[in-house]
Amino acid sequence: MKPTPIVLKVLNWISLVLLAIATYLTIYWAPQEVTMGNVQRVFYFHVATGWVGMIGFLLAVFSGIMYLRTSDMKWDIIGLAGIEIGLVFSLVNIVTGAIWARPIWNTWWTWDPRLVTAAIMELVYIAYIMLRQGIEEPERRARFGAIYAIVGFVSVPLSFLSIRIWRTIHPVVIGSGDAAAEGTFDMTAGMQTAFFFSLATFTVFGITLLWHRIRLGRLQDTIEKAKMEVMS
Amino acid sequence: MAETAETTNFMILGYSVIFGTIVVYVYSLMARLSRGKKDLAILQDLDEE
Numbered sequence: 001m002k003p004t005p006i007v008l009k010v011l012n013w014i015s016l017v018l019l020a021i022a023t024y025l026t027i028y029w030a031p032q033e034v035t036m037g038n039v040q041r042v043f044y045f046h047v048a049t050g051w052v053g054m055i056g057f058l059l060a061v062f063s064g065i066m067y068l069r070t071s072d073m074k075w076d077i078i079g080l081a082g083i084e085i086g087l088v089f090s091l092v093n094i095v096t097g098a099i100w101a102r103p104i105w106n107t108w109w110t111w112d113p114r115l116v117t118a119a120i121m122e123l124v125y126i127a128y129i130m131l132r133q134g135i136e137e138p139e140r141r142a143r144f145g146a147i148y149a150i151v152g153f154v155s156v157p158l159s160f161l162s163i164r165i166w167r168t169i170h171p172v173v174i175g176s177g178d179a180a181a182e183g184t185f186d187m188t189a190g191m192q193t194a195f196f197f198s199l200a201t202f203t204v205f206g207i208t209l210l211w212h213r214i215r216l217g218r219l220q221d222t223i224e225k226a227k228m229e230v231m232s
Numbered sequence: 233m234a235e236t237a238e239t240t241n242f243m244i245l246g247y248s249v250i251f252g253t254i255v256v257y258v259y260s261l262m263a264r265l266s267r268g269k270k271d272l273a274i275l276q277d278l279d280e281e
Contacts, residue, residue, distance in 0.1 A: 001272065023247070027247070035236065036236075036239060037236045037237040037238055037239040037240070038239050038240040039237075039239035039240075039243050039246065040239075041246075042242070042243055042246035045247075045250050046246075049250070088253065088257050092250055095249050095253075096246045096249060099245050099249065100242070100246065103239045103242050209257070209258070209261070212261050212265070215265070216264055216265050219265065219268040220268060222272060223268055223271050223272050226272060226275040227275060229275075229279055230275055230278050
């Protein structure tokens with residue numbers, strides 16, 4: 001395996017510094033929301049993790065299309081990396097949403113369109129990981145993964161648009177949401193700075209993790225090929 | 233004017249979940265990379281024999 005590229009090492013440190021600054025901005029610098037109090041600060045990373053999750057799933061669609069066109073295994077590795085990163089960040093998004101909901105909605109969970117579609121999205125991609133592991137032949141596994149990633153992506157825009165097209169209590173902070181939404185607030189200039197900085201931070205951090213995960217995928221691919229050679 | 237709710241404990245819980253998950257995932261990546269490198273070295277030794 002090739003040594004860690006310098007650019008990736010630099011990205012590691014940039015991510016760490018950006019995360020520290022974003023944490024400072026969201027906890028200390030951004031003003032406190034007058035009704036919800038400090039729990040509103042979770043919102044900045046809640047949205048940022050949801051964003052990175054969806055980008056990961058979108059990357060898997062692109063990789064799936066590229067694999068079906070080229071049959072190059074590198075696209076399978078990239079697609080799997082995108083889905084794994086997407087799963088981790090989407091999980092954080094769902095759990096932090098529940099933590100925010102407890103004091104604001106007085107419940108950890110409710111069968112609201114956004115919460116349900118987000119949970120379905122997470123389950124669709126957990127199933128992807130589980131089903132992949134049951135396929136031994138690499139080419140068949142990659143073809144299955146590509147098609148599944150493309151079809152499964154239907155759940156992503158469904159989750160994203162759910163708060164914009166259905167009656168829901170989930171707030172829409174950017175754009176206009178349902179009048180029945182509970183926990184809506186207007187972002188001040190300070191809140192907007194913390195929000196967009198968090199989005200940028202998690203995008204850089206997501207790219208860094210994705211790169212590491214792709215390197216791991218390449219290593220696993222090399223191991224699989226080496227095993228075949230030893231056995232033959 | 234509405235009173236600001238005291239929700240600091242939930243904020244702490246939220247940030248703990250965020251950073252806890254990140255730490256666990258980064259550790260998992262590092263552990264898998266390290267294990268993979270060892271496996272590859274063993275397989276290369278076997279192949280040479």
